[in-house]
Amino acid sequence: MIYYRNHKNQCSISHYVGLILLVLSSLTSTFAQKSSVAKPNVIIIMADDLDSRQLSCYSGKNLKTTHIDALAANGMKFNQIYTSEAMCVPTRASLFTGLYPVRHGSFQNHKPVYDNLKSVGHYLGDLGYRVGLTGKDHSTKPKTVFPFEIIKGFEPNCVAPTDDYELNDVKEYITRDDKPYCLFVMSINPHTPWTVGDSTEFDPKKLILPADWVDTPVTRKQYVKYLAEIRRLDNQVGDITRLLEETGQDKNTIVVFLGEQGAQFPGAKWNLWDAGQKSSMLVKWPGMVKPGTQTEALVQYEDITPTLIDLAGGKEIDGLDGKSFLPVLTGKSQRARQYAYGIHNNIPEGNPYPIRSIRDTRYKLILNLTPDAEYYNRFMMNAKKQDPESVWSSWTSKAASDSKAKRLTERFVKRPAVEFYDTQADPWEMNNLADNPTYQERINQYKQKLQAWMKQQGDEGAAIDTIYAKKP
Structure with a gap:
């Protein structure tokens, strides 16, 4: 047998081989443990008609949204997230499919999506996830497009006079087995009719109203009802996050909060001003995700499903309009997309008004067709x-x-063909710069890019804001 001699003793080669094998075994075991770490669960809590500027973590002054703020303190706040169409059904269809409204078909409120599509239910299901939904269920049909497991617990009807909910079924869903899950918790707050919550918490006279509103007693009276429902929403967020902690699910669960589009007040929902289109995430x-961080990366609801696919270990899906912003979440990038797009078709909620x-993170072009x-x-x-x-009646009277x-x-009511805003200097979009010579070159560039996007989407513009026959 061959020996190796050192200063103090002799060791056989077989001894060293044994040590090497032991080290390799340890490394292999460590690698196996890391590679077998469970995929993250995902809980997505979505509001309904939320004016995200009222959240105290987004500088709101009328109430303290304690539980929503806690998510901001322990995660990343997105300051530039936009819905492409400021109404419920198109926004949710875009969230689930990763497609812009014209391409998924729900480009009018309550217009169904095309029945040959796939959605997040398919994409995450193929990656080994259970995908469920509780609460508002407007965009869950047909089942072939939205194969969610519907979970009892939260109210599905957004115009219900109550928002009663229980967490027993949600708890069963998130603790059912070791399979990763993605659960959408879709609140109906603070959607009209604003009949829940304690409005006596707020003094109408002390409220800070949005700068683009007419200040009337009726406006303030209705606004306290709206804020009371934001309080209810914040409490729901608190109940969900506590449930995750109590069940130990918080350790490997991503929690996402989404604000949807703006409130059902004039100039917000059903418009493309930021009061309607700008959201929260x-x-x-x-x-x-590093706690207490925030980003100016520009994202849209169409980007969320591609991001979920990415973080679940899936490959990029060809043909989606959205792009993953996972590099922003992990701190590897400060940018996501260059432009965010918007579309509004007014039928069936009013007369044709496409x-x-x-927009980018500063400038915004609006074309009233x-x-x-x-x-x-x-x-x-x-x-x-x-x-x-009626808030509007009180405005017109004044x-x-x-x-x-x-x-x-x-x-x-009366809008010009072109609106152009510097949203950093003018966040309420009150100063239209469309006729300012300084911005003409930029306006022309944005027009060209917007028209190119419409062509790519198959968007015929004013022609699609019409009445469509309902499917049987």
């Missing part, structure tokens, strides 16, 4: 009678004798 991912938009028409929305503007509880109120109401 908070992502808490223990060990992967709008398109394009039928500027000679007046904008009308049946939920907020009853032209046949004056409703004493406009008869108040020049500022007149300007704000006319801005809403």
Whole structure:
């Protein structure tokens, strides 16, 4: 036998081989443990008609949203997330499919998606996930496109007079087995009719109103009801996050909070101003997302499903409009997309009034495709009678004798063909720069890019804002 001699003793080669094998065995075991780490679970909590500017983590002053703020403190806050169409069904269809509205088919509110599509249920299901949904279920049909497991617990009807919920079924779902899951918790708060929550928490006289509103007693009266539902939403977020902690699910669960589009007040929902299109997103991912961070990366709802696929270990899906922003979450990039796009088709919520938009993180171009028409929305503007509880009626009444109120109401009804805003200097989009010579070159560039996007999408513009026959 051959020996190796050192200063103090002799060791056989077989001894060293044994040591090497032991080290290799240890490394192999460590690698196996790391490679067998469970894929992260995902809980996505989505609001309904939330004015995200009211969240205290987004500088809101009217209430403290404690539980939502906790997600921001322990995760990443997105300051530049936008819905492509500021209404419920198109936004949710875009979230689930990764496609813009014209391509998924739900480019009008309550218009169904095309029945030959796939969605997040398929993509994550193929990666070994259970995909469930509890709560508002507007965009879950047909089942062939949205193969969610529907979980009891949260109210599915967004106009229900109550928002009662229980977590027993949610708890069963998230603790059922070791298979990773993605659960969408779709709240109906703070969607109208604003009948839940304790509005006595708020003093109407002390509320800080959005700068593009007409200040009337009716507006303040309705606003406290709306804020009370944001309080209910915040409590729901708290209940879900506590459930994750109590069941030990918080250690390997990504929690995402989404604000959807703006509120059902004039100038917000059903429009392409930021009051309707701008949203909120908070992502808490223990060990992967640095707590207390925020980003100016530009993202849209179409980007969320591609990101879920990416973080679940899947390959990029050809043909989707959205792109993964996983590198932003992990701190490897500060950018996601260059432009965000917007589309609005007013039927069936009012008269034909098609709008398109394009923006980066600062500048925004809006094209009103039928500027000679007046904008009308049946939920907020009853032209046949004056409703004493209607915010809009109180605005138009005040406009008869108040020049500022007149300007704000006319801005809403009569719009120019082109609007262009510096959203950093003018976040409420009150100063239209469309005729300013300084911006003409940029406006022309944005027009070209917007028109190219419409062509790529198969968007015929004003022609698609029409009445469609309902499917049987």
